Amino acid sequence: MNENEMRTKAVELSLEQAKSSIEKMEAFLRLVDNKDFELLFTEGYFKAEASRVVLLKADPSMSDDQSQKMLDKSIDAIGYLRQYIQTIMHFGKMAEKAIQDDRDTLEELQREAAH
Numbered sequence: 001m002n003e004n005e006m007r008t009k010a011v012e013l014s015l016e017q018a019k020s021s022i023e024k025m026e027a028f029l030r031l032v033d034n035k036d037f038e039l040l041f042t043e044g045y046f047k048a049e050a051s052r053v054v055l056l057k058a059d060p061s062m063s064d065d066q067s068q069k070m071l072d073k074s075i076d077a078i079g080y081l082r083q084y085i086q087t088i089m090h091f092g093k094m095a096e097k098a099i100q101d102d103r104d105t106l107e108e109l110q111r112e113a114a115h
Contacts, residue, residue, distance in 0.1 A: 008109050015102045018095035025092020028085060050078050 001009075031037045053074045056062050062071060 004109055004113050008106065008113075011102050011105050011109065015099060015106075018098045018102065021088075021091040021095035022099070024088050025095075028088050028092075046078065046082060050075070053078070 032042070053071055057068070057071050057075075062068065
């Protein structure tokens with residue numbers, strides 16, 4: 001396999017990965033448009049549940065170490081899920097740009113191979 005073929009394979013792999021990232025982002029965007037997702041996650045989990053758990057941190061009945069650790073884990077879980085979603089969106093947006101760059105590179109490599 002020559003250098004041009006290796007570069008072509010690498011760009012094709014990059015395109016496949018970018019398409020996968022975009023598929024995940026689009027799947028998430030479809031979920032966000034769903035009223036049930038809005039009710040259960042956006043409003044229910046990320047807002048109401050997050051607020052409830054944070055307020056419980058200051059509740060005297062939840063001041064023992066075990067309760068505080070449980071509340072910390074709940075807060076962390078909310079943050080991790082939010083971070084996961086933000087990562088999906090970030091990689092999806094990066095992939096949209098990368099696809100055009102990779103297509104341009106493939107065209108260039110094909111022109112070079114033709115000569």
